[in-house]
Amino acid sequence: MENEKKYPLKKILMICSKGNLEDVYAALVMANGAVMEGIETKLFFTFFGLDAITKKTMNKLHTATVGNPAMRMPGGLPFPTLLGVLPGVEAGVSKMMKKGMEKLDMPPVDEFLELIEAGGGEIFACKLAADMFNLKKEDFHETVKAIITVGDLYAMCDGLGTQIVFT
Amino acid sequence: MTTKTIANLSVEVTDEGYLKDVSAWNKEIAIAIAKEEGIELTDKHFEVIEFIRNKVAAGEGLTIRGIGKSGVVDAKTFYQLFPGAPLKKATKIAGVSKPVSCI
Numbered sequence A: 001m002e003n004e005k006k007y008p009l010k011k012i013l014m015i016c017s018k019g020n021l022e023d024v025y026a027a028l029v030m031a032n033g034a035v036m037e038g039i040e041t042k043l044f045f046t047f048f049g050l051d052a053i054t055k056k057t058m059n060k061l062h063t064a065t066v067g068n069p070a071m072r073m074p075g076g077l078p079f080p081t082l083l084g085v086l087p088g089v090e091a092g093v094s095k096m097m098k099k100g101m102e103k104l105d106m107p108p109v110d111e112f113l114e115l116i117e118a119g120g121g122e123i124f125a126c127k128l129a130a131d132m133f134n135l136k137k138e139d140f141h142e143t144v145k146a147i148i149t150v151g152d153l154y155a156m157c158d159g160l161g162t163q164i165v166f167t
Numbered sequence B: 001m002t003t004k005t006i007a008n009l010s011v012e013v014t015d016e017g018y019l020k021d022v023s024a025w026n027k028e029i030a031i032a033i034a035k036e037e038g039i040e041l042t043d044k045h046f047e048v049i050e051f052i053r054n055k056v057a058a059g060e061g062l063t064i065r066g067i068g069k070s071g072v073v074d075a076k077t078f079y080q081l082f083p084g085a086p087l088k089k090a091t092k093i094a095g096v097s098k099p100v101s102c103i
Helices: A021-036 A047-052 A089-103 A109-118 A127-132 A150-155 B027-036 B043-057 B064-068 B075-081 B086-094
Strands: A011-016 A040-045 A122-126 A144-148 A162-166 B002-006 B009-013
Touching: A011 A021, A011 A047, A021 A040, A021 A047, A021 A089, A021 A109, A021 B086, A040 A047, A047 A122, A047 A127, A109 A122, A109 B064, A109 B075, A122 A127, A122 A150, A127 A144, B002 B027, B009 B027, B027 B043, B027 B086, B043 B064, B043 B075, B043 B086, B064 B075, B064 B086, B075 B086
Parallel strands: A011 A040, A011 A162, A040 A122, A122 A144
Antiparallel strands: B002 B009
């Protein structure tokens, strides 16, 4: 396999379609990681993912305590679904998650977007989803560059070494 | 691991070009490594390098966020000073080991 030529990743388009704390952070970490490596990065938010760039909701994201089989109690025991429905439990669990992330130097959502932008990454909102949820440019965080269509997104995929990741 | 001559000094480096021994570093080595990376070092670069070396000497982890909040540079300037992959380039020039941070 000596002659196998390598084609390094040059551009990445991350699409975040979910508004759970963990799904949003997965997209943010992946996008920021690409920026850190000098890879051209575009981050695109659609459907419930729009919560991550909407000023009112972006720093109040939750992780689901119901219907999440990977959920564990602090000691590692399974987390009873019935406990997850109690008022305040989801908020408390989400708060614990955020505390744990802060310890690892993972910034809050708005600061994370600013970090990606500082490194040259670009952030976009999906037009169809924005229309659906009745959101305007002014509802979004200032790091959001534009509200674009699917066609606009595909037009950004020009050039060799481009990949799309959908989460 | 290989031995490489940088700035007329023979130093041990990893396969990726990071100095093996933090104490083998000096300003001339920094300038020479930076040149290989296409960077002309200024006083501002050296302020960042000093911050990185102090952080590493204290046994603390390095992140772009941490450097951006250091008061030495903000994240945007850090990206401008070491274009492309700032954390990797800055640590290589600072003569410390390659950071293992994901953020």
